Amino acid sequence: xxxxxFAPSPTGPLHVGNLRxxxxxxxxxxxxxxxxxxxxxxxxxxxxxxxHAAGQLADLDALGLIHDGAVVSQSAxxxxxxxxxxxxxxxxxxxxxxxxxxxxxEAAAAPHGAPLPDGAYPGTxxxxxxxxxxxxxxxxxxxxxxxxxxxEVVAFDDVVYGRFEGAVDDVVLQRNDGVPAYNLATxxxxxxxxxxxxxxxxDLLSSTPRQIHLQRLLGFDQPVHAHVPLVLGAxxxxxxxxxxxxxxxxxxxxxxDVTGVLxxxxxxxxxxxxxxxxxxxxxxxxxxxxxxxxxxxxFRPAS
Ligand code: GLU
Numbered sequence: 001x002x003x004x005x006f007a008p009s010p011t012g013p014l015h016v017g018n019l020r021x022x023x024x025x026x027x028x029x030x031x032x033x034x035x036x037x038x039x040x041x042x043x044x045x046x047x048x049x050x051x052h053a054a055g056q057l058a059d060l061d062a063l064g065l066i067h068d069g070a071v072v073s074q075s076a077x078x079x080x081x082x083x084x085x086x087x088x089x090x091x092x093x094x095x096x097x098x099x100x101x102x103x104x105x106e107a108a109a110a111p112h113g114a115p116l117p118d119g120a121y122p123g124t125x126x127x128x129x130x131x132x133x134x135x136x137x138x139x140x141x142x143x144x145x146x147x148x149x150x151x152e153v154v155a156f157d158d159v160v161y162g163r164f165e166g167a168v169d170d171v172v173l174q175r176n177d178g179v180p181a182y183n184l185a186t187x188x189x190x191x192x193x194x195x196x197x198x199x200x201x202x203d204l205l206s207s208t209p210r211q212i213h214l215q216r217l218l219g220f221d222q223p224v225h226a227h228v229p230l231v232l233g234a235x236x237x238x239x240x241x242x243x244x245x246x247x248x249x250x251x252x253x254x255x256x257d258v259t260g261v262l263x264x265x266x267x268x269x270x271x272x273x274x275x276x277x278x279x280x281x282x283x284x285x286x287x288x289x290x291x292x293x294x295x296x297x298x299f300r301p302a303s
Contacts, residue, residue: 002034004197006060006067007186009041010053013247016299017201017231017239019063020265024228025199026065026280027271027287037193038067041186042075043179059248062258064280072193074185081180084188084218085145085173093217094173097125097144098136120169121146142176147214154209159226159289161202166209187211191220202227226289229296236298244301254301268297 006025008018029036038060042048057071088094099107099121107122126148128136136143147170155165172181190198205227215222233243240246245254251261259277267274270291271283 001194002029002032002196003037003194004029004032004034004199005037005039005190005193005195006065007039007041007189007200008056009044009047010049010056011044011047012052013249014056014059015231015239015241015246016251016261016265017297019059019248019261020231020268020297021199021201021228022060022065023063023262023265023280023283024226024269024287024292025197027284028197028199028226028289030281030284031287032197034197035068036065037069037195038071039189039193040071040073040075041182042073043182043185045075045179048075062248063262064258072189074189077185077189078180080192081185081188082174084184085180088147088173088217091217093148094145095126095148095170096128096133097121097146097170097172097176098128098133098141099124099144120167121171123170126170144172144176145174146170147173147217149213152213154212156208156212156222156225158205158208159224160229160292160294161205161227162294164205164208166206168209168213171210171214183207183210184214187214187218187220190223191215191218195223196221197224197226199226199228202229226292228292229294232296232298234298234300239299243299246299246301251301268299269293 004025006022008014026036040053085094104121107124149168149170152168153165154168155163158164171183173184174180208225212222231239233239245251262278262280263272263274263276266272266278266283271286272278
């Protein structure tokens with residue numbers, strides 16, 4: 001069965017960019033008569049909050065983006081992610097890394113040939129000796145777990161972007177504070193939840209080769225990917241709070257009701273006029289990925 005999902009990080013209210021991605025994910029699933037799941041990417045206990053999670057779910061409901069089944073929270077699933085790390089470890093593909101962010105930044109600045117993903121790790125701790133490892137442990141340096149890769153390059157066909165190819169790096173599997181890492185958790189959950197279509201913001205496009213590589217190593221099916229272009233403010237910068245009414249609550253305060261928000265979002269993905277009285281349900285039949293623009297959307301808030 002086709003099954004889509006939306007997986008926000010509950011670190012603040014959803015802004016129009018997130019809402020637009022959620023709408024596309026939901027419309028795609030429903031137009032294929034598929035299921036639609038919501039999952040909270042709340043791995044990070046410092047930045048995530050149940051208050052934001054509840055607010056985000058209320059916003060999705062308000063727009064009529066109804067999900068199936070219970071909302072899954074990644075914070076409650078660490079055992080499942082660790083199990084996957086154990087399976088990779090059994091393949092000899094996990095190593096300890098003691099690098100600080102700064103060390104990684106400096107090493108990554110060195111020139112390289114392949115198109116590496118954002119924040120790529122240069123592999124410094126790959127060949128650490130037992131003595132060095134002991135020194136690090138004795139010094140109390142926190143330890144992350146990384147995936148051992150061998151310069152694999154992964155290509156896939158994104159529904160919006162088209163063909164994308166990227167190199168895979170030694171991605172973090174478990175952070176040095178013990179929290180399982182995003183890429184691993186996403187792959188494990190998409191598999192366990194039977195997700196067949198991943199729709200998300202295109203800031204994650206460069207991480208997708210890493211996730212496909214992990215899926216292959218763990219024997220999971222590869223979902224279809226659709227990366228929705230990001231949203232810019234009128235000044236051409238990435239959309240942020242300072243651009244004005246960017247959340248549903250902000251827009252309500254500026255007297256843009258849910259219908260108005262849906263019309264604006266629907267218009268931005270080629271489905272309706274900007275002032276057409278639409279509902280989410282009413283847009284399902286009109287939805288086509290081919291109409292979703294590949295270029296960023298410039299958002300001009302109501303004033
Ligand atoms: N939680 C991520 C975000 O809000 C999306 C992760 C995903 O869809 O894989 O940007």
